[in-house]
Amino acid sequence: MTVPEYELRMKAYQLQMLDRQYEIHMQAWANVMAGQTKKGRPVFRTFEKFFNYRKAEQKILGKKQKQPSDTKNLQNWIANFNS
Template identity: 65%
Template structure:
């Protein structure tokens, strides 16, 4: 209910497993877009002033935040983390983000 923005128990009862999984994936992608925007703002701040020995700490935005890699993880195309560890990491991030 919290993540899917559903308040009607009848709608929850009609929800199929594939529809639930699709809605969760959409929620995760929406959260990723929010995370991207947060990192983009932080990137602009970093580029405005942070340097190491006179050079920017991150030369490109992709090194600061790899959107494609995070998206692949959500869509199940990146297997660098075991599924349960990946899911737990994302759930922890979401829980911390929402609090």
């Protein structure tokens, strides 16, 4: 087995483990939504806030995630503050 082939197999294994983590987090998310709340509201409002699959995948693949602009961060903060 060559080094590039080994690296490719390792990346495939990591992606397979990521899919398994996704399944585990999806089950945990379903459990949270079924009962656990904080002051009558869910602790995590979206699944992506609970587990960001795309971010984890990009980390494995070595891709950089595009950072949102400061304006977008401010808008998100205001929206969450008013909720």
